[in-house]
Amino acid sequence: MFDFMDMSYDEPDEPIELGPYIPDAGECMRCGICVSSCPTFRLFRIDEETPRRRIRTISKLLVENLPISADERQHLDNCVQCRACETVCPSRMAYGQLFDQTQAQLNLKASVEHSKIPFAQSLSKGGRDFGMLTKWMVTLAFRLIENKEWLRRLMPLLVVYLKLGLQKPLRRSGLLKKLHLADAEALLGKPALQTLAVSYPANATKRGRVALFTGCIAEHFDRETLLAAINLLNTIGYEVLVPPQQGCCGAIHQHNGQSAAGLIDNNIAVFNALDVDAVLHTATGCGAMLSEYQNDDEAGQLFRQRLYDINEFLLKYWPDGLQLTASELKVAVHEPCSQRNVLKNQQAVYALLQKIPGLSISTLADNHICCGAGGSYMLTHPDNARQLRALKQQVITAASADVVVSGNFGCGAHLNADEHKVEHPLQLLARQLPVSVLV
Numbered sequence: 001m002f003d004f005m006d007m008s009y010d011e012p013d014e015p016i017e018l019g020p021y022i023p024d025a026g027e028c029m030r031c032g033i034c035v036s037s038c039p040t041f042r043l044f045r046i047d048e049e050t051p052r053r054r055i056r057t058i059s060k061l062l063v064e065n066l067p068i069s070a071d072e073r074q075h076l077d078n079c080v081q082c083r084a085c086e087t088v089c090p091s092r093m094a095y096g097q098l099f100d101q102t103q104a105q106l107n108l109k110a111s112v113e114h115s116k117i118p119f120a121q122s123l124s125k126g127g128r129d130f131g132m133l134t135k136w137m138v139t140l141a142f143r144l145i146e147n148k149e150w151l152r153r154l155m156p157l158l159v160v161y162l163k164l165g166l167q168k169p170l171r172r173s174g175l176l177k178k179l180h181l182a183d184a185e186a187l188l189g190k191p192a193l194q195t196l197a198v199s200y201p202a203n204a205t206k207r208g209r210v211a212l213f214t215g216c217i218a219e220h221f222d223r224e225t226l227l228a229a230i231n232l233l234n235t236i237g238y239e240v241l242v243p244p245q246q247g248c249c250g251a252i253h254q255h256n257g258q259s260a261a262g263l264i265d266n267n268i269a270v271f272n273a274l275d276v277d278a279v280l281h282t283a284t285g286c287g288a289m290l291s292e293y294q295n296d297d298e299a300g301q302l303f304r305q306r307l308y309d310i311n312e313f314l315l316k317y318w319p320d321g322l323q324l325t326a327s328e329l330k331v332a333v334h335e336p337c338s339q340r341n342v343l344k345n346q347q348a349v350y351a352l353l354q355k356i357p358g359l360s361i362s363t364l365a366d367n368h369i370c371c372g373a374g375g376s377y378m379l380t381h382p383d384n385a386r387q388l389r390a391l392k393q394q395v396i397t398a399a400s401a402d403v404v405v406s407g408n409f410g411c412g413a414h415l416n417a418d419e420h421k422v423e424h425p426l427q428l429l430a431r432q433l434p435v436s437v438l439v
Ligand code: SF4
Pocket: 027, 028, 029, 030, 031, 032, 033, 034, 035, 051, 052, 055, 085, 088, 089, 090, 091, 092, 093
């Protein structure tokens, strides 16, 4: 008998779980299907600015252990991380994950080099040293979004700065530009100073209790959306908890090659400790990150099981008898990349808006092309971000809508810097509630 004809095999003790297949960077077929969906290719029209070429650079770093040139690094860094390429790739290339791994590796190398440059030297003008100063500012910004207490204490100073009209002279001085802070400063709106309450009771007969993810800066800079969310949830019968110990989702850290582990562990511990039916996020950028927390232990699984996008939650638990007041507004829906390409639940927004009688709802053209916000991209790559916003501006103007809605706070702030009227869909919905509950 031939041995190779023996088809018997030992049964494994444990069933083998086959997760989704994630090809490594070396498996890109170079088919080019991803090219036309890439916003940076739209801007530059060169192969170096395509996902295909970036995957090649990533492969050199992660798979082949080869050095990359300064040019390759720059084209890689130009990626907005919109992940539109992932959605069309026949090889199911996990571009977002590969990009984060690459940034982490590059940062590790860079941190060894930068740690040798003293801070005093970074203050000197010109060339690389001035770049170092900007990096110190970025580091400071990272520390601030990690520490909500520091952020809260800074807010009154910001209000004073805005009230005293210091913006104009500071802008004129050119200092903000030199520090690469001009774009960040232009995004500043008047912050809310008070923190949210820990609990908001249900207005109607109580159906349950949920927790609201507010992250790092939304509590101060996107207060209207959070209040709208609380108002809607209370109205449909849910008590809302806002745990003050929660923090930044970690997206900006992770996408810039820094460790988000501490932030992730903290959020999982804070929300898992609550006796709630669901944990809800209102900003799709944070939601995308929260939904991809990789922790595979019991705590990580519990966190993901209870995690919901607020639009989906409201839709699922919308009471039959709740009628919104009518509106004749014309609304265009902007679909953030984090919603289209990661959460993939943009239809929930349209379905919710349809609950407003008379509302005219349209889809913004070119929704598959990133607006340029890209988390911190609008600050780290202001020129590219501005050009992508200008393209979005053209489609917004062509839509001639009364209002544009976007489910991501970052996209809204970036687009509003161009004096558009972009708001979160929850704000629009909450205004149409028949009995508004002030919170
Ligand atoms: S679509 Fe996928 S396989 Fe094709 S070139 Fe782009 S990344 Fe490579």
